[in-house]
Amino acid sequence: MTDRRLGWLLLSPALLLLGALTVYPALWVIWLSLQYRVPVFGIARWAGVSHYAFLTVDSRFWNAAAVTGLFTVASVALESILGLGMALALRGQQRGRRVAVALLLLAWALPSVVTAKMFEWLYHPAGGLVNFVLGHRAINWLGDPALALPSLILADVWRTTPFVALLCYARLLTIPADLYEAAEVDGAAGVQAFARITWPLVRPILLVALLFRTLDALRAFDIMFVLTGGGPAGSTETLTVYAYRALFQTLQVGFGSAIGVVVFVLVMLVAVIYLRLIDRQESAA
Amino acid sequence: MALRPARAALLLLGLLLALSPAGCGRTPPGAGPITLVFKHAKILGPADPVPGLLRRFEAEHPGVRVQAESLTWSSDEQHQFYVINLEGGSPPFDVMMLDVIWVPEFARAGWILDLTDRVPAAERDAHFASAIEPATQDGRLWALPWFMNVGLLYYRKDLLAKYGLDPPESYDALTRQVRLIQAGERDPQLDGYLWQGKQYEGGIVNVLEALWANGTRVIDERGHPFPEPERAEEALAALRGLIESGVSPAWVTAADEELTRRPFGDGRAIFLRGWPYALDLFELPDSRVRGRVGVAPMPRLAHGPVGAAATGGAHLAVSARTRHAELATALVRFLTSEEAQRAMTEGAALRPSRPALYRDPRLVARDPTLPALLPLIQRGHPRPITPYYLMLSTTLQPEFSAVLVGRKSPARAIRDGIAQVRHLEQALGH
Amino acid sequence: MRGGRLRDALVLLALALYATPFFWQALTSVRPDAELLPLASLLPSRLTGVHYQAVFAKSLMPRALLNSLGVAVISTALAVGLGALAGYALARLPVPGRGPILLAMIAATAFPQIATVSPLYLLMRALGLRDTWLALILANASFALPLVIWLLAGFIREIPCALEEAAATDGADRIAILRWVVLPLVAPGAASAALLAFLFSWNEFLFAYSFTATEASRTVPVALALFPGVFEVPWGDIAAASLLASLPPVLIVVAFQRYLVRGLLAGALRE
Numbered sequence: 001m002t003d004r005r006l007g008w009l010l011l012s013p014a015l016l017l018l019g020a021l022t023v024y025p026a027l028w029v030i031w032l033s034l035q036y037r038v039p040v041f042g043i044a045r046w047a048g049v050s051h052y053a054f055l056t057v058d059s060r061f062w063n064a065a066a067v068t069g070l071f072t073v074a075s076v077a078l079e080s081i082l083g084l085g086m087a088l089a090l091r092g093q094q095r096g097r098r099v100a101v102a103l104l105l106l107a108w109a110l111p112s113v114v115t116a117k118m119f120e121w122l123y124h125p126a127g128g129l130v131n132f133v134l135g136h137r138a139i140n141w142l143g144d145p146a147l148a149l150p151s152l153i154l155a156d157v158w159r160t161t162p163f164v165a166l167l168c169y170a171r172l173l174t175i176p177a178d179l180y181e182a183a184e185v186d187g188a189a190g191v192q193a194f195a196r197i198t199w200p201l202v203r204p205i206l207l208v209a210l211l212f213r214t215l216d217a218l219r220a221f222d223i224m225f226v227l228t229g230g231g232p233a234g235s236t237e238t239l240t241v242y243a244y245r246a247l248f249q250t251l252q253v254g255f256g257s258a259i260g261v262v263v264f265v266l267v268m269l270v271a272v273i274y275l276r277l278i279d280r281q282e283s284a285a
Numbered sequence: 286m287a288l289r290p291a292r293a294a295l296l297l298l299g300l301l302l303a304l305s306p307a308g309c310g311r312t313p314p315g316a317g318p319i320t321l322v323f324k325h326a327k328i329l330g331p332a333d334p335v336p337g338l339l340r341r342f343e344a345e346h347p348g349v350r351v352q353a354e355s356l357t358w359s360s361d362e363q364h365q366f367y368v369i370n371l372e373g374g375s376p377p378f379d380v381m382m383l384d385v386i387w388v389p390e391f392a393r394a395g396w397i398l399d400l401t402d403r404v405p406a407a408e409r410d411a412h413f414a415s416a417i418e419p420a421t422q423d424g425r426l427w428a429l430p431w432f433m434n435v436g437l438l439y440y441r442k443d444l445l446a447k448y449g450l451d452p453p454e455s456y457d458a459l460t461r462q463v464r465l466i467q468a469g470e471r472d473p474q475l476d477g478y479l480w481q482g483k484q485y486e487g488g489i490v491n492v493l494e495a496l497w498a499n500g501t502r503v504i505d506e507r508g509h510p511f512p513e514p515e516r517a518e519e520a521l522a523a524l525r526g527l528i529e530s531g532v533s534p535a536w537v538t539a540a541d542e543e544l545t546r547r548p549f550g551d552g553r554a555i556f557l558r559g560w561p562y563a564l565d566l567f568e569l570p571d572s573r574v575r576g577r578v579g580v581a582p583m584p585r586l587a588h589g590p591v592g593a594a595a596t597g598g599a600h601l602a603v604s605a606r607t608r609h610a611e612l613a614t615a616l617v618r619f620l621t622s623e624e625a626q627r628a629m630t631e632g633a634a635l636r637p638s639r640p641a642l643y644r645d646p647r648l649v650a651r652d653p654t655l656p657a658l659l660p661l662i663q664r665g666h667p668r669p670i671t672p673y674y675l676m677l678s679t680t681l682q683p684e685f686s687a688v689l690v691g692r693k694s695p696a697r698a699i700r701d702g703i704a705q706v707r708h709l710e711q712a713l714g715h
Numbered sequence: 716m717r718g719g720r721l722r723d724a725l726v727l728l729a730l731a732l733y734a735t736p737f738f739w740q741a742l743t744s745v746r747p748d749a750e751l752l753p754l755a756s757l758l759p760s761r762l763t764g765v766h767y768q769a770v771f772a773k774s775l776m777p778r779a780l781l782n783s784l785g786v787a788v789i790s791t792a793l794a795v796g797l798g799a800l801a802g803y804a805l806a807r808l809p810v811p812g813r814g815p816i817l818l819a820m821i822a823a824t825a826f827p828q829i830a831t832v833s834p835l836y837l838l839m840r841a842l843g844l845r846d847t848w849l850a851l852i853l854a855n856a857s858f859a860l861p862l863v864i865w866l867l868a869g870f871i872r873e874i875p876c877a878l879e880e881a882a883a884t885d886g887a888d889r890i891a892i893l894r895w896v897v898l899p900l901v902a903p904g905a906a907s908a909a910l911l912a913f914l915f916s917w918n919e920f921l922f923a924y925s926f927t928a929t930e931a932s933r934t935v936p937v938a939l940a941l942f943p944g945v946f947e948v949p950w951g952d953i954a955a956a957s958l959l960a961s962l963p964p965v966l967i968v969v970a971f972q973r974y975l976v977r978g979l980l981a982g983a984l985r986e
Contacts, residue, residue, distance in 0.1 A: 007808030021857035
């Protein structure tokens with residue numbers, strides 16, 4: 001057997017599975033989004049772009065888009081700052097590194113449904129730790145439309161900051177110590193050393209982490225679906241939650257697919273930016 | 286040798302293929318005696334009468350065994366369970382308990398058996414009309430009512446008597462009474478009127494009642510949403526007004542039945558909108574409001590009638606794919622019979638769907654409130670009877686919820702709601 | 716280095732504080748019901764096992780743990796098995812279109828589940844696979860596969876070609892080389908990929924929530940999200956169930972940290 005044929009033989013099972021369960025659905029969803037589909041009642045008719053046309057005037061869609069945008073921007077920004085800070089704090093760690101990394105990664109590794117349930121309990125008006133620590137307040141964190149989104153963002157930041165921290169930490173460990181020593185000789189220490197050495201070296205990896213987190217934040221579903229269900233009054237309803245509700249609650253497979261396609265396009269736009277970035281880094285290297 | 290990883294993967298796949306259909310809970314095809322599988326939600330109350338009733342049915346039908354399997358508690362999950370099992374499959378059950386709002390949907394989907402010619406007209410007419418109507422679709426009968434629910438205005442008899450007041454017939458009167466009593470009692474713990482404003486089916490029920498109380502509907506006979514938008518806006522504004530004026534605490538916008546039933550049961554509210562089951566709990570020996578609770582018809586708004594309450598409850602239907610249609614129908618008829626409903630009313634905190642039982646001396650002796658409930662149920666409305674009810678409800682829930690918490694104006698929510706429902710109807714081909 | 720030691724301890728303390736939500740849930744799972752609502756003191760007066768008993772005796776959790784474990788193990792095996800073959804082909808063999816395929820793999824790791832859940836649901840329905848393990852295994856394996864292929868192709872490329880060339884001059888064919896030279900060397904990398912695939916499947920919620928209906932296939936996240944409460948939310952039982960759901964991730968973070976970190980970094984840096 002030639003290497004070429006063997007190559008295809010080895011690749012084919014994986015490509016077959018991906019073709020059937022990733023590529024085909026990704027194309028099918030576009031087709032579905034152009035139809036009226038209500039499987040329960042056997043409805044399957046051509047809709048053209050009418051779902052997309054409705055989305056342009058659908059206030060619930062624009063609300064969900066705004067919530068998704070706010071959620072993404074706020075949580076990614078907070079994660080970047082906190083993650084970098086954590087990495088800087090961890091850099092000098094001599095003892096207990098394993099324990100430190102374990103404590104850090106714990107939040108990241110837990111199922112997001114567990115995180116949602118944990119925070120639901122932490123935020124509980126009467127039984128939650130948060131109100132207890134604030135001095136026996138009775139704040140309804142998840143029930144108040146003004147507080148629900150910030151509370152949700154905080155839970156997501158808790159869950160995903162460790163990812164950013166780990167990436168930055170790994171980069172920091174590769175910076176040779178003599179760079180700092182040389183800088184010290186030049187009279188640069190503290191903030192100056194950070195600005196001259198650390199920041200330029202960490203920035204590319206932070207950018208990568210940021211893009212990854214943006215992709216994940218745009219796709220996020222579990223945490224808001226379980227923590228708030230999109231409520232109260234739609235104040236935490238993201239595009240993914242709206243799509244799910246259209247698909248499985250009002251059973252409009254065509255319309256729900258159209259919202260899914262919008263998420264898909266948004267995510268792919270960010271992914272393309274990311275691929276370009278890798279490309280540039282590779283060609284620069 | 287060389288392909289071992291691939292072979293191992295194949296083996297694993299084979300293993301899992303052998304494992305996965307073994308999902309438990311499926312009934313083996315009856316070899317000897319016929320087994321009927323009956324799916325129902327857990328029956329709450331002092332004593333579960335269902336097992337006894339099933340044994341009696343078995344005694345009357347030798348060679349038949351009824352296997353009762355319980356559904357999960359949440360209504361959404363029950364619905365999902367049915368949809369997944371009924372859609373295009375052969376469901377592992379014969380008789381099922383359905384929330385009344387699903388009956389037209391299941392009928393249109395072809396999942397349940399047409400009972401029209403299997404149930405004598407007299408037997409059908411022995412139930413409340415408001416329970417039979419929603420079980421009728423395209424002129425055919427698809428399910429029989431098992432028990433009945435109706436929205437009630439609970440009030441504190443002792444407090445109203447103390448201030449010389451009668452139960453309020455309108456929301457304006459209710460508001461005045463709350464102000465008067467709160468001013469007199471000077472108890473910051475005492476709330477005015479509790480109801481269910483959370484974004485869920487129960488919240489929709491509260492909004493529908495307000496629409497009816499203002500003489501309008503969510504959808505007309507031809508399926509047009511909000512035929513009188515101004516009246517619908519007034520109704521929503523009235524509910525929001527209850528919160529803004531402090532008659533209802535802000536947390537009712539996140540409250541379901543139990544979250545409101547508890548404070549009222551602890552004596553911390555003057556009025557409560559609830560279902561009849563709460564009455565049994567208020568009259569328990571250790572209840573703090575025992576003997577101090579009255580029930581009245583739901584109040585009205587400017588343009589509607591008093592007592593515009595929603596009816597609800599559970600129905601029993603037969604799976605269209607059952608292999609024992611005769612026996613399964615017999616079981617449904619038996620469980621909805623006068624005799625069985627009497628047992629259900631005695632043993633569980635449920636109300637029968639047969640008006641005659643509300644005057645039954647034995648039942649009235651046990652529960653003196655039954656006769657008073659009868660006119661309240663007779664005045665009740667079923668929710669819109671359409672196969673698309675659940676779609677309609679879940680589509681409108683966020684709009685109503687946004688008004689109740691103050692994120693949207695009533696006018697805006699009605700406008701957005703109309704656009705949403707029209708889009709839905711486009712999909713349905715209306 | 717006194718100062719260094721103090722600093723280390725402070726950082727550890729800060730990280731322990733960061734993990735408070737988890738420890739609080741652990742404490743809730745052994746706190747008596749009477750002390751849950753309202754919360755009167757940080758520490759419970761006594762510890763109790765009733766919540767764990769309730770979870771094991773009355774909930775879907777035991778069955779869900781079995782489902783989750785089965786689905787996660789099999790889908791991980793499937794993803795790593797297929798991923799190793801594909802990764803080797805992409806790393807070492809002259810496959811035409813290698814570049815675009817690798818690019819497509821990266822793009823596929825970014826696919827949002829919400830976009831494929833509706834066609835997959837219709838597919839599973841047409842194949843009669845709703846509410847089975849197989850539906851979840853196929854969905855989870857295919858979702859994890861692009862990352863696994865990417866990681867393994869990278870790890871295989873790191874193996875010096877000289878070893879394989881030496882084996883080839885000894886007369887071994889490609890498949891023998893893959894089995895006896897490459898596989899042992901890439902095992903640590905495969906472990907990293909497997910851990911990530913396992914975590915993905917264990918934590919996965921959207922597919923499991925949409926494709927399952929009964930205890931035949933409900934996984935842990937679904938059972939937890941739908942944890943039943945009749946009149947009250949059983950916070951203590953939910954905490955106990957959360958702890959059970961967290962066991963595999965905690966074990967992985969503690970015992971297999973090195974592999975996990977390696978996989979995470981390789982997956983993110985894509986070098």
